[in-house]
Amino acid sequence: MSKELTHDEIVEIENTRPHVVILGAGATIATVPNGDKNGIPCSVMHGFIQNIGLESILQNVKLDTQSENIEDIYTELYERGEECKEVRLQLEDAIFSYFSKLQLPDEITIYDKLVLALTRKDIIATFNWEPLLIQAYNRASRITKNLPKLTFLHGNVAAGYCEQCNHFGALQRGKCDNCGTPYHKSPLLYPVKHKDYNSNSFIKQEWINVSCYLCRAKMVTIFGYSAPKSDVEATQLLKEAFEKYLPAQRFNHIDIIERPGFNHNELSNTWQEFIHDSNCTYKIHDSFYGSYLAKFPRRTVECLYKRKMMGWWGESDIKLKEHESWREVETNLLPLFYEEELGKKFLEVNPTTYTI
Numbered sequence: 001m002s003k004e005l006t007h008d009e010i011v012e013i014e015n016t017r018p019h020v021v022i023l024g025a026g027a028t029i030a031t032v033p034n035g036d037k038n039g040i041p042c043s044v045m046h047g048f049i050q051n052i053g054l055e056s057i058l059q060n061v062k063l064d065t066q067s068e069n070i071e072d073i074y075t076e077l078y079e080r081g082e083e084c085k086e087v088r089l090q091l092e093d094a095i096f097s098y099f100s101k102l103q104l105p106d107e108i109t110i111y112d113k114l115v116l117a118l119t120r121k122d123i124i125a126t127f128n129w130e131p132l133l134i135q136a137y138n139r140a141s142r143i144t145k146n147l148p149k150l151t152f153l154h155g156n157v158a159a160g161y162c163e164q165c166n167h168f169g170a171l172q173r174g175k176c177d178n179c180g181t182p183y184h185k186s187p188l189l190y191p192v193k194h195k196d197y198n199s200n201s202f203i204k205q206e207w208i209n210v211s212c213y214l215c216r217a218k219m220v221t222i223f224g225y226s227a228p229k230s231d232v233e234a235t236q237l238l239k240e241a242f243e244k245y246l247p248a249q250r251f252n253h254i255d256i257i258e259r260p261g262f263n264h265n266e267l268s269n270t271w272q273e274f275i276h277d278s279n280c281t282y283k284i285h286d287s288f289y290g291s292y293l294a295k296f297p298r299r300t301v302e303c304l305y306k307r308k309m310m311g312w313w314g315e316s317d318i319k320l321k322e323h324e325s326w327r328e329v330e331t332n333l334l335p336l337f338y339e340e341e342l343g344k345k346f347l348e349v350n351p352t353t354y355t356i
């Protein structure tokens with residue numbers, strides 16, 4: 001006969017459930033609104049072709065689409081097949097090298113704070129190709145090793161993968177940590193109407209990663225990703241992961257971070273479906289700083305549980321704020337790092353530092 005769980009055991013299980021963060025292009029724009037370290041624009045959508053100086057590649061093709069959206073342009077080149085294949089491959093190369101050059105500014109950014117706001121039980125899944133999140137991860141790893149997993153749902157210019165054993169890591173490391181085989185560049189999943197997420201073992205594994213975490217997640221944050229109607233397969237995969245468990249076991253809260261002035265009626269049907277699950281609450285924020293990630297860094301799930309199940313309405317003393325320096329953020333988070341390293345021993349000596 002199975003033994004009933006004690007209150008402490010239930011709390012332990014709930015508090016170790018993952019926080020899943022899903023990033024779209026809007027998150028990168030919020031991170032580097034004025035371009036990268038060298039002022040290079042990082043936006044991929046409207047006006048992208050001008051931004052990356054690709055008029056010359058497209059000058060020999062007469063496009064039917066009037067759109068300046070890379071998704072529409074790429075889709076047309078793809079659908080016209082052999083006729084446009086060479087131009088399409090040139091465009092792919094140019095996109096890859098353009099994104100490879102992007103660098104985070106020296107000062108702390110939202111991506112740095114996002115990575116530092118989570119711990120190893122959590123995951124950040126991004127649809128973005130640019131290398132900024134990996135750079136943020138590398139900077140955060142100088143402060144703590146207790147960091148979230150990263151997964152790249154459309155591939156990433158800074159990610160490498162091993163064809164021998166399927167391990168992956170930063171492309172700049174050169175070879176696989178596991179077997180020493182040189183890394184392959186991650187493929188980029190280009191914007192066509194019907195994407196095949198199984199076409200490449202790297203991309204397939206990235207989707208398995210996010211699905212595993214999503215099934216067990218307590219909390220999900222969607223940052224600058226609108227689940228476009230054109231990406232049917234992505235929304236289907238997210239829904240499948242959500243529906244795998246009974247409603248009572250699904251995630252309890254969605255934080256949505258969108259640009260200021262975002263109209264709540266614009267919320268995509270995909271998120272509406274999650275939100276209408278009776279077990280799930282949601283909140284739309286117009287900035288990263290209003291979300292659980294900034295208000296309860298590294299303790300988001302514990303705090304959510306305390307609020308939902310234990311009637312707690314307190315605030316954390318430790319928050320991530322705008323206009324803070326690296327030193328300030330590091331100093332503020334220090335008690336949490338100690339607590340993670342030393343566990344209960346630290347709390348016995350410093351009972352007041354456990355702020356949530």
Ligand SMILES: [Zn+2]
Pocket residue numbers: 162163164165166167176177178179180181
């Ligand atoms: Zn390997």
